[in-house]
Amino acid sequence: MSEGWNIFAMAREGLSYDLRIAFEKALRQKEAVILKGVKIAEGGSTQTVDVTVRAIEEPEVLSGMVMIVFIDQATTPGGKRSTRAKGSLSDHARVLELEQELQQLRGRLQTTCEEMQSSQEELKSANEELQSTNEELQSTNEELTTSKEEMQSLNEELQTVNAEQQSKMDELARINNDMRNLLNSTEIATIFLDNEFRIRRFTKGVNKLFKLIPGDVGRPLGDIVSHLHYPEIIEEAEEVLRTLVFSERQIATADGGWYLVRIMPYRTMEEVIDGVVITFSDITAAKALEAGLREEIARLEKLVAAGSSL
Numbered sequence: 001m002s003e004g005w006n007i008f009a010m011a012r013e014g015l016s017y018d019l020r021i022a023f024e025k026a027l028r029q030k031e032a033v034i035l036k037g038v039k040i041a042e043g044g045s046t047q048t049v050d051v052t053v054r055a056i057e058e059p060e061v062l063s064g065m066v067m068i069v070f071i072d073q074a075t076t077p078g079g080k081r082s083t084r085a086k087g088s089l090s091d092h093a094r095v096l097e098l099e100q101e102l103q104q105l106r107g108r109l110q111t112t113c114e115e116m117q118s119s120q121e122e123l124k125s126a127n128e129e130l131q132s133t134n135e136e137l138q139s140t141n142e143e144l145t146t147s148k149e150e151m152q153s154l155n156e157e158l159q160t161v162n163a164e165q166q167s168k169m170d171e172l173a174r175i176n177n178d179m180r181n182l183l184n185s186t187e188i189a190t191i192f193l194d195n196e197f198r199i200r201r202f203t204k205g206v207n208k209l210f211k212l213i214p215g216d217v218g219r220p221l222g223d224i225v226s227h228l229h230y231p232e233i234i235e236e237a238e239e240v241l242r243t244l245v246f247s248e249r250q251i252a253t254a255d256g257g258w259y260l261v262r263i264m265p266y267r268t269m270e271e272v273i274d275g276v277v278i279t280f281s282d283i284t285a286a287k288a289l290e291a292g293l294r295e296e297i298a299r300l301e302k303l304v305a306a307g308s309s310l
Contacts, residue, residue, distance in 0.1 A: 018038055021111045024115075028118075052068070053068050188281050193277075193278065199212070199220075199224075210225070227253045229251060233278070260280070
């Protein structure tokens, strides 16, 4: 709404202030506020009116609006009076006017005091709310500080655990390397199988007996092509897993070699059976030596037999 349609901007001199005070008081108290004998300047003359300001509650469609009623004060008709009577009447009217203005000033002063008191109470309430908010913010800040310290402590603990885990991983890596080097240095080919006889790990040299590649980890050993004349190797592994008694056999290969094959239960540190271990020791040279010795023994026996017959 533009200022030209504002009731307080449209009010004439002498009315604006009292009307604003009465308007706010009527809204606050929900009661009619009556201003008596308000003098309004109009051009060179003065008009006296009674003003009634009332907040509207019913009907509902007008609820929240304010009704302002202006009533002109009746002017007492004057007749012919003597100069003294006129002077006396003028003095009396002036006294009444001053008393009325004094009453209005007192009313304004009281209204101003009430407004100041109300403002002080509102400021006090706002100050208490701000103080409460400040205390809540301070409490929140303390909680955040505590949370930050806890997070910092937790972070330090995690860093310690991480360092310990890294140390264990490094140690396990070293142990793994040591075991790999130990197994490779023995020149004994080894296959580790789980309880379902799937390949868990194999060492260097096994690929001479089985067509294995790193991607075969997890596959059943029975699915891998072998150079060994040992078709019952899985049956033997099942028997070892069932009885927990190791098996040892000398097995020939397709190219004429010989290997000592040992199948043993795989025991964990907790003494839990978790599959089998199969080792392959090359005994081709020993077999050749054994065959040579047999031939030599046979030759000597023939010689001895021939000498005896003479």
